[in-house]
């Protein structure tokens with residue numbers, strides 16, 4: 001039951017979906033995803049998506065991205081992302097994505113290390129708004145077939161060229177019928193071009209904000225085939241996830257909460273860091289406090305944010321905290337850093353081409369150098385979309 005197609009896309013987060021939408025309609029496209037179509041980190045994004053607000057914003061946006069990345073970013077990629085941002089946002093709006101507006105003008109929020117508000121958002125569920133819209137659009141396309149519970153186990157390499165992927169049907173894993181000894185059905189998807197869009201690596205960590213099935217599969221496969229990788233040690237720890245003794249995915253308390261004024265306190269009820277410094281700096285300060293005080297977490301107070309703003313901008317966070325027993329309107333919440341994002345990955349050029357012919361990588365699994373050593377908040381959805389669009393463009397031209 002092998003399949004033949006023009007393009008196979010592995011992963012259906014924003015990067016995979018946008019690639020499919022930007023490819024021409026006369027290409028046959030197969031998208032596979034290891035889980036159900038809604039279970040991707042793209043659905044979880046809370047804070048928002050960056051955009052260059054106006055021409056004057058270019059220099060400061062560029063500098064903010066470089067500074068957060070410790071100036072290890074690839075300048076060419078940062079430039080491409082910023083210059084491509086407004087077109088991507090216009091595209092999203094055209095597809096039906098709703099960003100917060102007032103009197104017909106976009107509203108912008110701010111997160112750590114941004115020198116001005118330049119983040120578009122939809123309540124605190126921006127990722128869900130964007131990704132569900134893209135998924136709806138992809139499902140309308142007759143040239144695209146989406147297979148859920150289908151996991152890439154390898155790529156097909158012939159004489160140094162990628163010819164598609166090996167996959168395994170993992171439907172039965174869900175019901176525990178499948179075991180290592182009794183794997184699911186395995187088959188090949190042959191394709192002229194292959195796009196890897198498998199997201200992050202958080203599933204390999206005990207404490208992570210990522211879905212547990214995101215285990216960096218494409219990275220392992222690329223490594224086995226001698227494909228160039230970059231900065232595998234550049235892992236971002238998010239400073240503020242809700243502390244919980246339960247196992248499983250950690251719930252993110254978006255940086256935009258601090259961007260809107262929330263403050264961090266230690267056990268002695270003292271502030272100990274500027275909350276709007278880059279993520280790595282804030283996370284380090286929290287770890288130091290926890291060590292010094294022998295605590296499992298620090299505290300985040302939303303008191304400085306007006307009540308109406310909390311309810312309007314962060315309804316999902318309010319609700320989730322309530323379910324965990326904390327009323328953010330009345331009390332401080334315990335927060336702890338957790339693995340969040342992977343800046344390294346499969347090395348790609350500015351058209352998202354890997355070092356193997358006819359193999360592309362987009363989104364979090366790729367490393368085009370935009371983020372350098374540390375990602376600036378809300379740059380990853382944008383980066384994923386801009387460079388997914390470029391992969392599609394390149395495939396179209398070849």
Ligand SMILES: Cc1cc2nc3c(=O)[nH]c(=O)nc-3n(C[C@H](O)[C@H](O)[C@H](O)COP(=O)(O)OP(=O)(O)OC[C@H]3O[C@@H](n4cnc5c(N)ncnc54)[C@H](O)[C@@H]3O)c2cc1C
Pocket residue numbers: 010011012013014015016032033034035039040041042043044045046047048049050126127150151152153197198199200209210211213214215217218252340341362363364365377378379380381382384
């Ligand atoms: C809680 C949270 C909040 C965030 N908030 C923001 C934010 O506000 N702004 C922002 O810019 N970024 C944010 N991010 C980061 C951003 O969401 C991700 O970096 C981005 O969505 C990655 O998109 P992606 O398409 O590369 O991967 P994902 O959306 O994670 O999709 C990966 C896909 O690959 C599939 N897959 C994985 N392995 C295989 C395999 N072996 N075979 C088949 N399929 C496979 C998965 O099933 C999934 O469909 C946040 C991340 C998290 C976790």
